[in-house]
Amino acid sequence: MNRVPTIRGDASIEEVRDACQSFRVTALALEAETTRSVVGQSVVVRETIIALLAGGHVLLEGLPGLGKTLLVRTLSDALGLSFARIQCTPDLMPADITGTNIVMDDPVTSRRVIGFRSGPIFHQLLLVDEVNRATPKSQSALLEAMQERQVSVGGETRPLPTPFFVMATQNPIEQEGTYPLPEAQLDRFMLKVLVPAVTRETLQQVLARTTTAADPVVSRVLDADGIASAIALAKWIAVAPHVADFAIRLVLSTHPGGDHSPKGFDRWIVTGASPRAVQALVSCAKVRALLDGRFAIGTDDIAALAPACLRHRIVRSFEAEADGRSTDSIIADLLQRVDRGVVAHTVAGVHA
Amino acid sequence: MCWQGAFSSSSRSILVASLALLAIAILFRFLNRWWEGVADVQWILIGAALVVLIGVSFGVRGWWRSSRGDVETAAEIDERMNLSSRLSTALALANSSDPFACASVRDGASAATSTKVSNDLHRAFQVVVPQNTWVGLSALSLAVAVVLFVPALTSATPTLNNESLDELRADAQAQVDAIVQRVQSNPELERALAEAGAGELGKEAISEGLRSPEEIRRESARKVTEMAQRLEQVIAGEKAQSLSALEQSLSSLPLPTDGTARELAEALKQGDFKKASEALQKLAEAAEKGELDQNQRDQLEQLARAIEKSADAQEALRDALAAAGLDPDLANNPEAMKNAMQAAKGLSQAQVQALAQAAKAQKSAQQASKSLAKACQSCANGQGQGDGQQGAIGEGKEALGEFAKYDEMMRDAAAAKSMCQGGSGGPTQLAKGSDGYGNGPGMRGPGQGSGGEAQKKSTATGTRLRKEKVESRSGDVIARELIDVEPSSGEAILQLRDIGRSIVRGVEASSQDDPVPPHLQEAHRRYFGEMQRRIEKKTGKDPK
Numbered sequence: 038m039n040r041v042p043t044i045r046g047d048a049s050i051e052e053v054r055d056a057c058q059s060f061r062v063t064a065l066a067l068e069a070e071t072t073r074s075v076v077g078q079s080v081v082v083r084e085t086i087i088a089l090l091a092g093g094h095v096l097l098e099g100l101p102g103l104g105k106t107l108l109v110r111t112l113s114d115a116l117g118l119s120f121a122r123i124q125c126t127p128d129l130m131p132a133d134i135t136g137t138n139i140v141m142d143d144p145v146t147s148r149r150v151i152g153f154r155s156g157p158i159f160h161q162l163l164l165v166d167e168v169n170r171a172t173p174k175s176q177s178a179l180l181e182a183m184q185e186r187q188v189s190v191g192g193e194t195r196p197l198p199t200p201f202f203v204m205a206t207q208n209p210i211e212q213e214g215t216y217p218l219p220e221a222q223l224d225r226f227m228l229k230v231l232v233p234a235v236t237r238e239t240l241q242q243v244l245a246r247t248t249t250a251a252d253p254v255v256s257r258v259l260d261a262d263g264i265a266s267a268i269a270l271a272k273w274i275a276v277a278p279h280v281a282d283f284a285i286r287l288v289l290s291t292h293p294g295g296d297h298s299p300k301g302f303d304r305w306i307v308t309g310a311s312p313r314a315v316q317a318l319v320s321c322a323k324v325r326a327l328l329d330g331r332f333a334i335g336t337d338d339i340a341a342l343a344p345a346c347l348r349h350r351i352v353r354s355f356e357a358e359a360d361g362r363s364t365d366s367i368i369a370d371l372l373q374r375v376d377r378g379v380v381a382h383t384v385a386g387v388h389a
Numbered sequence: 390m391c392w393q394g395a396f397s398s399s400s401r402s403i404l405v406a407s408l409a410l411l412a413i414a415i416l417f418r419f420l421n422r423w424w425e426g427v428a429d430v431q432w433i434l435i436g437a438a439l440v441v442l443i444g445v446s447f448g449v450r451g452w453w454r455s456s457r458g459d460v461e462t463a464a465e466i467d468e469r470m471n472l473s474s475r476l477s478t479a480l481a482l483a484n485s486s487d488p489f490a491c492a493s494v495r496d497g498a499s500a501a502t503s504t505k506v507s508n509d510l511h512r513a514f515q516v517v518v519p520q521n522t523w524v525g526l527s528a529l530s531l532a533v534a535v536v537l538f539v540p541a542l543t544s545a546t547p548t549l550n551n552e553s554l555d556e557l558r559a560d561a562q563a564q565v566d567a568i569v570q571r572v573q574s575n576p577e578l579e580r581a582l583a584e585a586g587a588g589e590l591g592k593e594a595i596s597e598g599l600r601s602p603e604e605i606r607r608e609s610a611r612k613v614t615e616m617a618q619r620l621e622q623v624i625a626g627e628k629a630q631s632l633s634a635l636e637q638s639l640s641s642l643p644l645p646t647d648g649t650a651r652e653l654a655e656a657l658k659q660g661d662f663k664k665a666s667e668a669l670q671k672l673a674e675a676a677e678k679g680e681l682d683q684n685q686r687d688q689l690e691q692l693a694r695a696i697e698k699s700a701d702a703q704e705a706l707r708d709a710l711a712a713a714g715l716d717p718d719l720a721n722n723p724e725a726m727k728n729a730m731q732a733a734k735g736l737s738q739a740q741v742q743a744l745a746q747a748a749k750a751q752k753s754a755q756q757a758s759k760s761l762a763k764a765c766q767s768c769a770n771g772q773g774q775g776d777g778q779q780g781a782i783g784e785g786k787e788a789l790g791e792f793a794k795y796d797e798m799m800r801d802a803a804a805a806k807s808m809c810q811g812g813s814g815g816p817t818q819l820a821k822g823s824d825g826y827g828n829g830p831g832m833r834g835p836g837q838g839s840g841g842e843a844q845k846k847s848t849a850t851g852t853r854l855r856k857e858k859v860e861s862r863s864g865d866v867i868a869r870e871l872i873d874v875e876p877s878s879g880e881a882i883l884q885l886r887d888i889g890r891s892i893v894r895g896v897e898a899s900s901q902d903d904p905v906p907p908h909l910q911e912a913h914r915r916y917f918g919e920m921q922r923r924i925e926k927k928t929g930k931d932p933k
């Protein structure tokens with residue numbers, strides 16, 4: 038079991054280095070354990086771990102059978118967190134997620150009382166499988182839990198366990214029988230990770246690991262306290278003003294008609310990314326910098342994580358859809374247009 | 390790194406400036422102006438130096454304006470060397486006391502001092518040729534090739550040196566001079582052209598300032614065309630009409646059986662007034678000597694009467710009036726003709742002027758005919774030049790001499806006009822009465838132009854007007870009128886009368902809105918007048 042040391046404000050550079058090295062080793066170990074089961078999805082695994090260590094929720098999107106559920110289950114094994122799974126269907130009710138008050142026998146008094154029976158959301162790692170097959174009513178039950186990390190049932194607010202991660206999977210919305218997630222709920226996910234189709238080599242490895250006697254066993258790398266320490270350490274990572282400004286300008290460039298919107302992009306975008314996007318960008322960039330052995334984030338980190346952070350926060354226009362402009366291609370163009378070298382003197386230090 | 394940035398910026402500016410200069414040069418080349426000056430080596434060198442100067446100036450200015458601060462420069466280095474913002478972050482957080490910021494500063498410092506960074510720095514900031522430079526260079530090479538090797542595209546005409554231009558200018562001037570010389574050979578024609586406002590035409594030499602063959606040709610063509618227009622005015626002028634009217638009136642003269650009178654009549658019929666003048670001179674001398682017998686006197690008397698009669702015919706004026714839609718009989722009454730011309734609404738100003746000119750020409754021809762008739766009558770009376778009738782013979786000879794001059798002037802004018810239209814002078818002169826087209830060698834190149842155009846001349850045959858009785862019958866419908874009244878039955882007489890009146894009123898109103906051509910007005914009025922008259926007759930009301 039790995040440990041990530043806690044850092045104080047008066048820590049020395051050597052202590053910082055040791056802590057960052059410990060974080061890096063732990064995270065890479067977690068990544069290695071995960072990739073033992075999940076084959077050929079290294080980018081997906083890396084981005085999912087980054088979101089977890091940044092304290093955010095993840096939305097995995099891909100066709101059925103690509104290992105989305107396996108990834109979450111493997112992570113739960115490697116992290117040693119309490120795990121629950123919700124298989125979303127159109128008849129799923131909010132009470133099936135949050136729990137409800139029912140009449141039960143009191144074991145002490147042997148009398149019948151109304152008590153709260155918690156739902157699967159009261160677990161540290163929650164897998165919401167095929168979230169876009171649930172009705173909007175059920176989807177909205179996740180809103181408060183994801184943002185406030187608490188649930189209100191029967192007039193009583195109940196806190197969720199710590200840490201609390203929601204990892205939702207969804208099929209592409211073009212498929213029949215799905216309910217697209219509302220923008221407000223999509224914004225709650227720190228990253229939206231696309232699970233690509235597997236390659237020939239990947240399928241060979243899948244066959245070798247799943248149809249033979251070899252049964253990969255996932256070791257536990259971290260526990261709940263270790264995760265909390267890692268998340269806390271990542272927040273210490275420094276952010277230079279010009280890098281923070283780049284992230285801000287990148288997010289503002291997605292706002293059609295705004296001062297920072299490049300010419301010609303108004304026609305592609307209807308709604309730009311929310312302020313949560315820049316928070317997600319910097320938070321995830323900090324984890325990425327730590328994984329790379331650095332003590333401060335760079336514009337490279339922002340650019341690398343921009344697609345996963347922004348693709349579910351940008352609403353394309355009909356014109357973009359008609360012209361076949363994907364959200365990722367719009368983001369790629371924006372990254373080309375936003376200058377990385379300009380320093381905004383109005384932006385103060387945003388580190389730690 | 391500084392000089393590399395300035396160099397890169399300057400090279401872009403030089404490329405743009407050189408393309409702009411080349412475009413200007415090509416533009417001059419196409420316009421064919423000042424090209425010779427631009428093509429000089431010294432100007433090319435000056436232009437090239439100007440391009441480099443402008444390029445360097447703009448390059449340094451652009452580099453100066455785009456120069457950045459320390460952090461921005463460090464960010465540029467980070468980006469080019471894939472240092473993940475290590476250097477720029479270290480510079481930006483240098484004053485921070487945060488442990489992670491301090492670690493970042495130390496990390497950036499170690500990255501800056503690493504041997505890998507120092508080794509790769511020059512490679513990362515090497516001089517880069519501007520993007521798409523090959524496109525600019527290709528366009529530059531292509532443009533130079535077009536200018537140098539594709540003369541057909543540079544301008545419509547090849548560039549000539551000064552000697553060739555002078556030669557071309559001299560040729561063009563010679564063409565104009567030949568026409569002017571031809572005109573000046575006939576003082577009458579020269580005077581007539583001066584009256585037509587072409588006195589100074591051709592006297593001014595083609596300007597030395599014209600620097601291209603096209604401009605010289607254009608100027609030459611302008612002079613020649615203007616001269617041709619003035620000649621055309623003379624050919625169609627009053628004197629020409631007088632000559633034509635006289636020739637037309639004399640063309641139907643009866644020929645005496647023999648003798649000098651026949652010679653005179655033949656010359657008059659053919660319009661050869663010079664020969665007629667000589668014949669009249671012979672007759673006058675014979676009459677003076679008393680050599681004319683009675684038969685010859687009778688023939689001369691008949692000829693005099695025929696000439697007198699032909700003078701009254703005024704066929705030319707009658708034709709002109711008929712062509713203008715007026716009554717040809719108006720030729721016999723000048724006052725009525727003047728009033729008719731003023732009253733006719735359908736005549737344009739040009740038609741009125743043409744009629745007035747035709748009347749004047751006809752009068753001139755009529756006076757000449759009468760003078761000639763008197764001269765013939767004097768000879769018939771046996772009175773020679775020494776008698777009291779000498780005045781009549783002199784007037785006749787004078788009239789014949791004047792019209793002989795007209796005739797010669799028209800021939801010279803036609804010949805000069807044919808020279809203007811492309812034929813050369815002398816070789817394409819056509820004899821009077823020739824109807825072919827000469828093949829002149831032209832001023833430049835063989836076979837240009839149609840050569841001389843034969844002067845139009847009436848043949849010796851004449852026409853006689855006579856009225857024939859024809860059977861009246863129903864003809865083609867020449868007008869229809871939409872009748873906007875209810876169909877009637879019963880009291881048809883009154884209805885028919887009303888219909889007739891409404892038709893006539895409608896026709897009158899529509900004629901004012903859309904005037905009927907003058908030559909149809911009479912038929913129009915007759916038709917609808919006749920219709921109303923018949924209707925009135927049918928309905929028992931006598932027409933007025």
